[in-house]
Amino acid sequence: MFSEDDFIPISSLQHLVFCERRAALIYLEGIWDDNPYTIEGIRLHERAHTYEAESRGEIRIVRGLPLRSLRLGLSGKADVLEFHDLTRYDCEQLAVEPCYDGIRLEGVEGIWRPFPVEYKRGKLRHEEAYEVQLCAQALCVEEMLEVSVPKGALYYGKTGRRLEVSIDEHLRKKTEAATERMHELISQALTPSACYSKKCDKCSLIDVCLPKATSKSIRVDSYIEGVIKELE
Numbered sequence: 001m002f003s004e005d006d007f008i009p010i011s012s013l014q015h016l017v018f019c020e021r022r023a024a025l026i027y028l029e030g031i032w033d034d035n036p037y038t039i040e041g042i043r044l045h046e047r048a049h050t051y052e053a054e055s056r057g058e059i060r061i062v063r064g065l066p067l068r069s070l071r072l073g074l075s076g077k078a079d080v081l082e083f084h085d086l087t088r089y090d091c092e093q094l095a096v097e098p099c100y101d102g103i104r105l106e107g108v109e110g111i112w113r114p115f116p117v118e119y120k121r122g123k124l125r126h127e128e129a130y131e132v133q134l135c136a137q138a139l140c141v142e143e144m145l146e147v148s149v150p151k152g153a154l155y156y157g158k159t160g161r162r163l164e165v166s167i168d169e170h171l172r173k174k175t176e177a178a179t180e181r182m183h184e185l186i187s188q189a190l191t192p193s194a195c196y197s198k199k200c201d202k203c204s205l206i207d208v209c210l211p212k213a214t215s216k217s218i219r220v221d222s223y224i225e226g227v228i229k230e231l232e
Contacts, residue, residue, distance in 0.1 A: 002073030008186060010076030010136045013178045017129035022205055023182060024191040031208055058085040060105065060112065067140035072179045074135065078137050079119040080155075083112035114141045116152040117162070124161045125137045128174075130154050131165050135175040138167045140200075 008027070016023040025031045054061050060083040068075040086102045086108045102111035116137040120130055131154070138149040153162040165171070184190070196211035203209070 001072050001136050007075040012076050014129045016135040016182050020192045069140045069143050080117040082115040086111045103147045119155050121157050123159050124156045132175045135171045
């Protein structure tokens, strides 16, 4: 169990899976810089949090719900947490998804299952870092409400489409491992060395991180030669 003083942001796991150095620069060194991708993502999240709770037929929707896990030492917010009415299922479906995997909501009839939805910019695609972040939200909800959360979804703003994600054992283990690693980086005040790859070109911190200049895998003379060629 973690104390609240040791909580790390759920969002840090997305950055860690994408790049451990990026996560350390943001959450250890307090460095941040925006680019068009991050600004678009921030605006999308702001829109997700502007509406109050609402109902859409058999779905109840809560936005910006605070989350936490004492077991994992995580805290954050859910962009959207839907509650799906399990009583809408027929008997055959209930055999697969039993009603005891839901909860009762105050002042509302029925049995409801939580379904977290994380908002992302861009087009519909599988993205390991995003799925880990979504899974962390599901684990927090399970602990807080004492209910199973077998599925969630990533909503992509550019296409307006959802990608349903199974919160299976493999993803859970990956998420717990990422959480443990992030705690380790923070407790050891460790910022990993840079290692350049193509994904660095889209990172908003590339001018701070300088992966081409500081990566151990790149010789200084090779880097200088490359800069000269770019200038030419």
